[in-house]
Amino acid sequence: xxxxxxxxxxxxxxxxxxxxxxxxxxxxxxxxxxxxxxxxxxxxxxxxxxxxxxxxxxxxxxxxxxxxxxxxxxxxxxxxxxxxxxxxxxxxxxxxxxxxxxxxxxxxxxxxxxxxxxxxxxxxxxxxxxxxxxxxxxxxxxxxxxxxxxxxxxxxxxxxxxxxxxxxxxxxxxxxxxxxxxxxxxxxxxxxxxxxxxxxxxxxxxxxxxxxxxxxxxxxxxxxxxxxxxxxxxxxxxxxxxxxxxxxxxxxxxxxxxxxxxxxxxxxxxxxxxxxxxxxxxxxxxxxxxxxxxxxxxxxxxxxxxxxxxxxxxxxxxxxxxxxxxxxxxxxxxxxxxxxxxxxxxxxxxxxxxxxxxxxxxxxxxxxxxxxxxxxxxxxxxxxxxxxxxxxxxxxxxxxxxxxxxxxxxxxxxxxxxxxxxxxxxxxxxxxxxxxxxxxxxxxxxxxxxxxxxxxxxxxxxxxxxxxxxxxxxxxxxxxxxxxxxxxxxxx
Amino acid sequence: xxxxxxxxxxxxxxxxxxxxxxxxxxxxxxxxxxxxxxxxxxxxxxxxxxxxxxxxxxxxxxxxxxxxxxxxxxxxxxxxxxxxxxxxxxxxxxxxxxxxxxxxxxxxxxxxxxxxxxxxxxxxxxxxxxxxxxxxxxxxxxxxxxxxxxxxxxxxx
Numbered sequence: 001x002x003x004x005x006x007x008x009x010x011x012x013x014x015x016x017x018x019x020x021x022x023x024x025x026x027x028x029x030x031x032x033x034x035x036x037x038x039x040x041x042x043x044x045x046x047x048x049x050x051x052x053x054x055x056x057x058x059x060x061x062x063x064x065x066x067x068x069x070x071x072x073x074x075x076x077x078x079x080x081x082x083x084x085x086x087x088x089x090x091x092x093x094x095x096x097x098x099x100x101x102x103x104x105x106x107x108x109x110x111x112x113x114x115x116x117x118x119x120x121x122x123x124x125x126x127x128x129x130x131x132x133x134x135x136x137x138x139x140x141x142x143x144x145x146x147x148x149x150x151x152x153x154x155x156x157x158x159x160x161x162x163x164x165x166x167x168x169x170x171x172x173x174x175x176x177x178x179x180x181x182x183x184x185x186x187x188x189x190x191x192x193x194x195x196x197x198x199x200x201x202x203x204x205x206x207x208x209x210x211x212x213x214x215x216x217x218x219x220x221x222x223x224x225x226x227x228x229x230x231x232x233x234x235x236x237x238x239x240x241x242x243x244x245x246x247x248x249x250x251x252x253x254x255x256x257x258x259x260x261x262x263x264x265x266x267x268x269x270x271x272x273x274x275x276x277x278x279x280x281x282x283x284x285x286x287x288x289x290x291x292x293x294x295x296x297x298x299x300x301x302x303x304x305x306x307x308x309x310x311x312x313x314x315x316x317x318x319x320x321x322x323x324x325x326x327x328x329x330x331x332x333x334x335x336x337x338x339x340x341x342x343x344x345x346x347x348x349x350x351x352x353x354x355x356x357x358x359x360x361x362x363x364x365x366x367x368x369x370x371x372x373x374x375x376x377x378x379x380x381x382x383x384x385x386x387x388x389x390x391x392x393x394x395x396x397x398x399x400x401x402x403x404x405x406x407x408x409x410x411x412x413x414x415x416x417x418x419x420x421x422x423x424x425x426x427x428x429x430x431x432x433x434x435x436x437x438x439x440x441x442x443x444x445x446x447x448x449x450x451x452x453x454x455x456x457x458x459x460x461x462x463x464x465x466x467x468x469x470x471x472x473x474x475x476x477x478x479x480x481x482x483x484x485x486x487x488x489x490x491x492x
Numbered sequence: 493x494x495x496x497x498x499x500x501x502x503x504x505x506x507x508x509x510x511x512x513x514x515x516x517x518x519x520x521x522x523x524x525x526x527x528x529x530x531x532x533x534x535x536x537x538x539x540x541x542x543x544x545x546x547x548x549x550x551x552x553x554x555x556x557x558x559x560x561x562x563x564x565x566x567x568x569x570x571x572x573x574x575x576x577x578x579x580x581x582x583x584x585x586x587x588x589x590x591x592x593x594x595x596x597x598x599x600x601x602x603x604x605x606x607x608x609x610x611x612x613x614x615x616x617x618x619x620x621x622x623x624x625x626x627x628x629x630x631x632x633x634x635x636x637x638x639x640x641x642x643x644x645x646x647x648x649x
Contacts, residue, residue, distance in 0.1 A: 055614030088614055090561070121561070121613070410584060433590050444526070444586035466590075467521060467645075477642065478586055480526040 021046045023058035023075075029065025038062075038071050042078070049080025055088040057081065063096040069104040072097075076112075083114040090120045091129070098130035098144075101137040110147045123156045131161045134168030138177045151181035158190030167201040167230060172210065185216050191256060193221045200226040203239035218243075220253035227261035234268045237277060244281060251281035260287055262295035262311070272306040285314030292322030300328040300344060301335035308343060318349050325355035326364075333361045334368040338382035351390040358399020361387055366407040369416055381419055394423035401431035405454075409441035414453045427459045434466035438491075442474035448486050451475065461491050514597040517649040518631060520550075522589045522608070525642040530613040531582030532640045533558055535565045536593070539623075541603030548577040549593050549606070561611035564619045585640075592649065600626050610640045 022028045023038070023046045033041075042048050048058045059075045075081065076093060083093060094114040097105040110116065117125055124132060127144040141161070145151050154160055162178040162185070169175050175185060175195070188194050196211045200222040212218065223243050226235050240261075243249045254260050260283050265271040275295075279285055288294050296311045296318070312318070321327050329349035332341040345351060354360050359367075365383055372378055388394055397403050403425045408416050430436050438459040441450045451471070455461065461471055475481055475488040524532065533553035540546045545568035553559070560566045569575075583589050593606075604626035611617045618639030624630045624646065634645045 051614075086614065086616065090614065119560075121558075123560075410587070433588075440587075443588065444584060446526075477523075478526050479642075480528075480586070 021050050021052075021058075023048060024050060024052050024056065024061055026061065026065065029061055029067060033067070033071075035068070035071045035074055038067075038074065047080075048075050048078040049085075051087070055086070057085070057087055059085075059093055060087050060091075060096050063093065063100055063102070063105070066100060066102075069102060069108065072102075072105055073108060076109075083109055083112045089122065090118075092118050092126070094118075094126040095120060095124070095129045098126045098140055099133045099135060101130070101135050101140055103137065103139045103143060106140055106143050110143060116144065116147055116149055119156075125155070127161060128155055128159075128164055131165035131174075134165065134174075136169075136174055138174070141177070141181070145181065151178070152183060154190075158188075160187055162187060163189060163193075163195060163198045166195050166199045169199075170204055170207050172207070185211070185214055191221065192219060193225065194219060197222040197225050200235075200239070200243065201228060201230050202233065203229075203235035205239065205242055208242070218247060218249065220250040221255075222247075223249050223251060223253045224255050224259070224261055224264070227264040229264070229268065234265075234271065237274050240274060240277065251278055252283050255289075257291070258287075258289040260284070260295070262287070263289055263293065263298060266295040266299035266307065266311065267302065269302075269304065272304065272310055275307055275310050279310070279314055285311045286316060286320070288320065288322070292320075292324075294320060294322075294328070296320075297322065297326070297328045297331045300331040300340060303336055303340060305340065305343065308340065312347055318344065318347055319353065321353070321355075323356075325353075325357070327353050329353065330355065330361060330364055333365050333383055333387070337377070337379045338386045341383055341386055345386070345390055351387060351392050354399070360392065360396070360398065362392055362394050362404055363398050363402075363407055366404050366411075366416070366420070369408070369411055369413075371411075371413055371415065380416075384419065384423075388423075394420070395425045397429060397431070401429070401433075403429045403431075403437065405429075405437035406431055406435070406440050409437050409450055409454070410444050412444070412446050412450055414449050417450065417453055421457065427454060427457055428463065430463065434464075436460075436463050436471070438471045439463070439465055439469070439474055442471040442488075442491065443478060445475070445478060446480050447484060448481070448488065448490075451488070451491065455490065515594045516597055518593050518595060518646050519649055520589075520591050520593055521645040522583065522591075523642045523644070524583050524585055524587055524640055525637065526586040527612065527615075527640050528585060529615050531584040531587075532610050532612045533562055533582050534589075534611075534621075534641075535562050535609045537565060537568070537607045537609065538595075538599070538626075539605040539607045546604075548575065550591060551575060551577050551579045552589060553582040554579070558611075558613070561613070561617060562609050563611075563617055565609050595626065595631075600628065600631070602626070608637070608641060608644060610637075612640060 022041045051057050059072060059081055062072050062075055092114055094109045097109055119125055127149055130140050160183055162175055162183045165174045179185060185195050194217050196208060196216045196218040199207055199211060203226055226239055226243060229235055244251050261278050262275060262283055262285060265275050286294055296315050299307050299311050319327050329341060329344045332344055369380055404420050405425050405427060408420060428436055438454050441454055445451055464470055472488060472491040475491055481488060535548060536550040537545050538547040538549060580589060606624045607620055608622035609619055610621040621639035621641045622635050622637045622644045624635050631646050634643050636643050
C-alpha cells in the first residue's frame with residue numbers, strides 16, 4: 001500500500017515536470033487566454049519557442065487552440081520562432097493557420113514571407129492541408145490564389161484541391177467554389193481516380209449519388225479508396241455493397257502498390273464482417289503487395305483475433321515474408337501481444353525466423369520496445385517468455401554480432417535491461433564493429449543509470465573499440481552527459 | 493563480319509579501361525552528436541569540382557518515403573530514382589556508423605568533395621553537415637560536423 005502511494009506521488013511529480021511549459025499545454029489554450037495572460041506566462045519563464053517531443057511549439061498550440069491573431073502574431077515574433085520555423089510533420093505556421101481557417105492570420109503569414117509551397121511530410125502544401133482537413137472558409141483559398149497559387153495546380157500524384165477536399169465536402173459547397181475558380185468536378189488524378197473515387201473515402205452515399213448525377217464517373221479505385229477510409233473513420237458494409245453490388249465495381253481492385261481492400265481493412269478495428277464479405281467476393285487473403293506485405297501480416301500487428309482467424313483460413317504459407325524478411329509473426333512480436341503471437345505459432349509460424357539482415361524475433365521484440373504507460377499490460381515480458389518457451393535462444397547474438405543488450409541500451413531504460421537479465425546474455429560481447437553494450441550505452445546514454453546498471457552486472461570498462469576508445473572515452477564525448485554534468489569517473 | 497570485329501574490339505577496350513580505373517578503399521567512421529530526436533537520414537555523395545552531385549556513395553535510412561527530406565540530394569536522386577549505393581539504417585543521436593567507401597584515385601586532388609547531408613524528422617535539415625575535400629589530407633583528417641554529425645573520420649585501408 002505504502003509503495004503504491006509512493007509510486008503515485010512519484011508519477012505525479014514526474015508529470016509535473018513534464019508539463020513545465022504552460023504554453024505547450026492544451027489546457028492552457030482552452031482557457032482562451034488573452035495577449036496579456038500569454039505575456040505573463042512568458043515573463044514567468046515559459047519559453048515561447050520550445051518544441052515538445054512531437055515538434056509542436058507554443059505558436060502551433062496557440063493556432064490550434066484558436067487564440068486571437070494578435071496573440072499568435074506576438075508569439076511568432078519571439079526569438080527562436082519566425083515564419084520559417086519547421087514544426088510537427090514538417091509544417092510551417094501557415095499550414096496550421098490555413099487548417100483552422102483564420103483568414104487574418106493566413107494573410108499576415110503570407111505577407112511575412114511564409115513559404116506557400118512548403119510540402120509537409122505527407123506532401124501537403126498549406127493550401128492542400130486546409131483542403132484535406134475540410135476547411136470550408138473559402139476566404140482562405142482566396143488568400144492563397146491572390147498570393148499567386150494557381151487554382152488549377154496539380155500536386156503530387158496529379159491531385160488538385162477539389163479532389164483533396166471532396167471526402168469532407170458533403171454538400172459540395174467547396175467543390176462548387178473550386179469550380180468557379182477553374183477546377184472541374186470531372187478532374188482526375190494521375191492514376192485516373194475521379195472525384196467520386198475520392199469521395200468514397202468517407203462513404204456518404206447521398207454525396208456519391210449527387211456526384212453521379214453531376215456527371216462524375218466512378219472507377220474500381222473507389223472500392224480501395226473506400227477501404228482506405230479517412231484517418232479516423234472506417235466505412236460501413238452498406239457503402240461497400242453499394243459500390244460492389246449496385247455499381248458493379250471490382251471487389252478485387254488494387255492500388256498501384258498492389259494493395260487490395262484487405263490490406264487497408266486489416267489495419268482498422270472491427271472489420272471482421274467486412275473482411276469476410278470481400279473474401280466471399282473473391283479477394284485473395286494471401287495476396288502480397290509490392291513490398292511483400294500480406295493482409296495477414298498487417299492484421300498480425302493488431303489485436304483482433306477474429307480477423308486473424310478469418311485471414312488465416314485463406315493463408316497457405318503462414319511463414320511468407322516481405323521484402324525485409326519479416327513474417328506475420330515478426331509483425332506480431334513487434335506490435336501486438338503474446339496472445340496473437342501464440343496463435344500464429346500454434347498455426348505453424350516459425351519462431352527461429354531471421355530477417356534479411358539476420359536479426360531474429362528477439363531482436364525485433366527489443367527493438368520495438370516502448371515502456372508500458374500507466375496500467376498497460378507488460379506485453380514485452382509476455383512475448384519474451386513465449387519466445388523462450390518456444391525454443392528461441394535469447395543469448396545468441398544477431399548476424400552483426402549485437403546481443404539483445406546492444407539493442408536494448410538505445411532505449412535508455414534500466415527496466416528493460418532488467419527484464420533481459422535472466423536471458424544469459426554475455427554482457428561483454430563485442431559486435432562486428434568491436435563495440436560492447438557498455439560502449440554503445442556510453443554513446444547514446446541520456447544519464448548514467450544504464451551505464452551504472454551494466455557495470456553492476458559485470459560489464460568490463462577496459463575493453464576498447466576498433467578505434468582504440470574505452471567506454472570512458474565515449475561517455476566523455478557524449479554531449480547530453482556533458483550538459484547534465486553527469487560524472488562518468490566510475491567508467492575509468 | 494567486320495562490324496562484328498570492331499564491336500569485339502570496342503568491348504575489349506572498354507573492359508580493359510574499366511579494369512584500369514584504380515580505386516582505393518577508405519574506412520569511414522561517422523559519429524553522431526547526442527541530439528534529441530528520431531534517427532537521422534544521411535546521404536554521402538561525391539560532388540564534382542562544379543559543385544554538382546556525381547554519385548551517391550552511401551544512404552543511411554531504410555524508408556524511401558523519407559528520402560525527400562534530404563532536399564538537395566533528393567533533386568539529384570529523383571531524376572533517376574534507382575540506388576546503386578550502399579544502404580544502411582538511419583543513425584540515432586550519439587550512435588555511429590562504420591563503413592568502407594571505394595573512391596577512384598583519379599578523383600583525388602581534382603576539386604571533388606564528399607558531402608554528408610543530414611535530416612531528422614521535424615527538425616532542421618543540413619545540406620552540408622560535413623564536407624570533406626578529396627585531397628590526400630582531407631581523406632585522413634577528422635572533420636567536425638555542423639549539424640547532427642559530431643565528426644567524420646576517414647582512413648585509407
